[in-house]
Amino acid sequence: MPEINDNARRWLVEVATDVLDHGTSGTFTIAPEVTRRSAENYTDAERFNAELRRLFRRIPxxxxxxxxxxxxxxxxxxxxxxxxxxxxxxxxxxxxxxxxxxxxxxxxxxxxxxxxxxxxxxxxxxxxxxxxxxxxxxxxxxxxxxxxxxxxxxxxxxxxxGGMIWAILDPESTLDIDAFLGMFGEALSAFDLTGWMLVSEKTLTGANWKLAFDAHMEFYHLPVLHKNTFGPQTSPRALYYFEGPHQRLIRPVRYEKNGMPARADLFQWAEHPQDTWPIESMMMGEWILFPNVSFNSFYDGGRGVLVSRIYPGETVGESITVQSYYMAGQPSDAERAEAQKTADFLEGVVAGEDLVNSRNQQRALDSGLLREVSYGCNERGIVHFHEWVDRILAASDAELNTLFRDGRATA
Ligand code: FES
Ligand SMILES: [Fe+2]
The missing domain is CATH 2.102.10.10 (Rieske [2Fe-2S] iron-sulphur domain)
Structure with a gap:
């Protein structure tokens, strides 16, 4: 694990402390009220074109x-x-x-x-x-x-x-990519993909890119839609931690899984001084890098990270999810085979359950018969995401840099 700067470490410790508190008390935080949004957000071709032009072509x-x-x-x-x-x-x-x-x-x-x-x-x-x-x-x-x-x-x-490469699809852009990533980018670099190995890449198709991406920003659906894969006992509760447009989702329960080294389990460290907590114990949960990426850690056959990128497709009702599974170091063939099994399983879950579901939602919303969708108090990461999409669509080129600096202070 690489060293990260003091601010990023402080943030990881702050989040980890909060997760431990909630884990111990069995609580979690929720939004004050249910939020509603027009279903056209997912079906309107004009809106989709604006997202291509003003979001995907302007944001790193x-x-x-x-x-x-x-x-x-x-x-x-x-x-x-x-x-x-x-x-x-x-x-x-x-x-x-x-x-x-x-x-x-x-x-x-x-x-x-x-x-x-x-x-x-x-x-x-x-x-x-x-x-x-x-x-x-x-x-x-x-x-x-x-x-x-x-x-x-x-x-x-x-x-x-930090072993990752960002680009802006606008040759004229003056946006500061580092400012956009902020402390989230610094903390994210603790995944340290430098020198890692891409062991699996899958390309999956789904409905509107935001329908596909919404499913990454709540755990509410896990015990229901994924009852046959993740299981009906999977906790639907997520703690959310926001940093500018980016966010983390963490389940406030003990992470125990075969193959996961003890040092990666935060709860092992609860009684130890904070400055001794290993970075990997504080990297748990899902990391959502705005506008279209999620990171999840796995330990099958060695340390691995599944990076899912959700891209808009040719039309408002189509998207492409690219699942890239990376492993640390130089895994053996047996370790890679183990990781490959996990990558195949995750492809099955997302392609066979999430994306099938997203297409069903798309067909339903295209009918125009559900005017608004609702996001629960337990789904506030999705609300945060859509607010940032709106903010960016509305911002002039000149305002973008300021938006990320100011947004960080207030989000
Ligand atoms: S050489 Fe590239 S288009 Fe002619
Ligand atoms: Fe899902």
């Missing part, structure tokens, strides 16, 4: 763990909110997020994922360096004079931190 998105483009020349491509993205590591070891559009006539310069020393456009063969600059124009004499310096692939703002 977690694209990958550093280990996914470990070596120089490793790359991955994405299509997010209509933007083709090429994520790569250049010859100096810097992560680069580039717009995957050839500056000649717009074909993509890279497909899928892999490793290369330069990108060659598959249409007419222009080549680009790993840093995006235009290296060569094919049949240059025939093509005619161009100023190569102005024909590089467009660069997107990017930040690599």
């Amino acid at each position: 998105l977690l694209l990958a763990a550093s280990c996914e483009i470990q070596g120089r020349g490793d790359f991955r491509t994405y299509q997010i909110a209509g933007v083709p993205v090429l994520l790569t590591r250049d010859a100096d070891g810097q992560a680069r997020a580039l717009v995957n559009i050839c500056t000649h006539r717009g074909a993509p310069v890279a497909h899928g994922a892999g490793h290369c020393s330069r990108f060659t456009c598959s249409y007419h063969g222009w080549t680009f360096g790993l840093d995006g600059r235009l290296a060569a124009v094919s049949s240059a004499a025939d093509f005619g004079a161009v100023d190569r310096g102005t024909y590089g692939l467009r660069q997107l703002p990017v930040l690599e931190k």
Whole structure:
């Protein structure tokens, strides 16, 4: 586990202390009242387009763990909110997020994922360096004079931190990614994905991206929708801890699971001085990184983290969930097989239960016959999330930086 700064550690201790208090007293905190929201939030095409433009194309998105483009020349491509993205590591070891559009006539310069020393456009063969600059124009004499310096692939703002890589899908953005992540980002870096291994990646389809993501922000449905997988005894209660637009959900009960080292169980440390609590004992629960990512820890075959990214699909009623399962260190084949079983199980739960359910909800809401949906006092993480979506849709470009600084103080 890496060292994190004092503020982030203080926050982890504060949350852990509160979890222990609630765990001991059997209590949890709830919102003062039920909140309602128009069902059109999930069905309206205009709203969906605004979310693509004003949310997904303006807010930092977690694209990958550093280990996914470990070596120089490793790359991955994405299509997010209509933007083709090429994520790569250049010859100096810097992560680069580039717009995957050839500056000649717009074909993509890279497909899928892999490793290369330069990108060659598959249409007419222009080549680009790993840093995006235009290296060569094919049949240059025939093509005619161009100023190569102005024909590089467009660069997107990017930040690599704590083994994770964020980018903003707007080349003009001046948003401070670090300010957006705030202390949450610092604490999150204690997962330390640097040097980890991607052992499984699943791509699942579902309904509206917020319907799919809402299911990550409450535990209320666990003993019901997941009664045959997680079991009907699973606690539906979540404690919520907010940090700017981000949040954590923690069940105030003892986390006991085969294979989990004792030092990762917070309750083992209740009687010890706070400054001796290991960081991993304070990383429990689900971490929700705004606007579309959740992190969950597992210990099957070794320490692992399931990172789920929920992306908007082609229409308001479609989404894509990418489940990436990472393991610490260099797990053996047997350990990986154990983790793979967990990854397969989680795919079954989400694809077979959550996302099936989200499609049923979508069909129902599309009928227009339920005008409003309600979020209970025990589902306040969802309310927090939707309020932040609204706030961001309403903010001008200039207001975004201020919003994250001010929002942190008041959220
Ligand atoms: S579009 Fe890329 S070389 Fe022509
Ligand atoms: Fe679920």
